[in-house]
Amino acid sequence: MALSDRPAERHRDVAALFTERVRGTRSWDVPSPVAGWAARDVVRHLIEWFPAFLASGAGIELPRGPSVGENPVLAWQVHCDGVQAVLDDPETAHRELTNPHTGRLPLETAIDQLYTADVFMHTWDLSRATGQDDRLDPDFCAQLLGQMEQMEQVLRSSGQFGARVEVPEGADTQTKLLGFIGRDPFWSER
Template identity: 85%
Template structure:
């Protein structure tokens, strides 16, 4: 299924796949392919950074569910539904997001560019940690990789991504994207 280029619909698709992986997780303590993270930490990361991002950049307060430590499935669902409600709100089309590092841009575009893409990439982390289907949309992988490669220096200096992991010549777009963001595409629980 190709991902939509409309922020609200793309979030619905990407977050829907992540939700499936959250619901399919049997061991929240399973190691994840991010150093020192478990499956629970993947969910914690997404549910904890986005509320501050939206509050500081757009004055939006997302609903709070239980903590990820208490109930990762419910914590994710409340968070995911809150972000979707923001994207589905007709007033969002008239709102801007402002951040000292990126300037101002439409709120839906900011959520799409920074948050939805993060959910997309962390879907692989959770899927891999928990032994679920880890395939991502290949066209979106190629699109993200193309955009990120153009700003590699900025990305690397942000500290948000690990060192590039070399991948075989002729690797598919997902493998290349994972290597670019510092993941070992061939990681497995050891």
């Protein structure tokens, strides 16, 4: 299934897959491919960083559900529905997000490039941690990899990505993307 280029639709599809993985998680305390994080921490990360970013850059407050510690499934659903509501709001097309690191961007572009892409990549982390299907859309993997490679120095210096993990020659695009963002594409807790 190819993902839409429209930010609201792409988020809907990416978030739907992440939601499936959240609902399919049986143990929230299993380790994840992100060093020091359990499955619960993958969800916590997405719920915690983005609301403050959106509030400070665009003056938008997302609804808050229970904590991830209390109920990770409901916490994610409330958060996800809030982000989708922002993207579906016709006024979003006329709004901007301002941030010292990104400058001024159309709000839907900022959400798409910074947040939806993060959900997409963390879908692999949660899937791999919890033993679920970890395949990602290959076209979007290629698109993200191409964009990220062009700004590798900026990304590496941000501290948001680990050192590149070398992957076998001829690896598929998903494997290359995972290696680029500092994940061991062959990670297993066992």
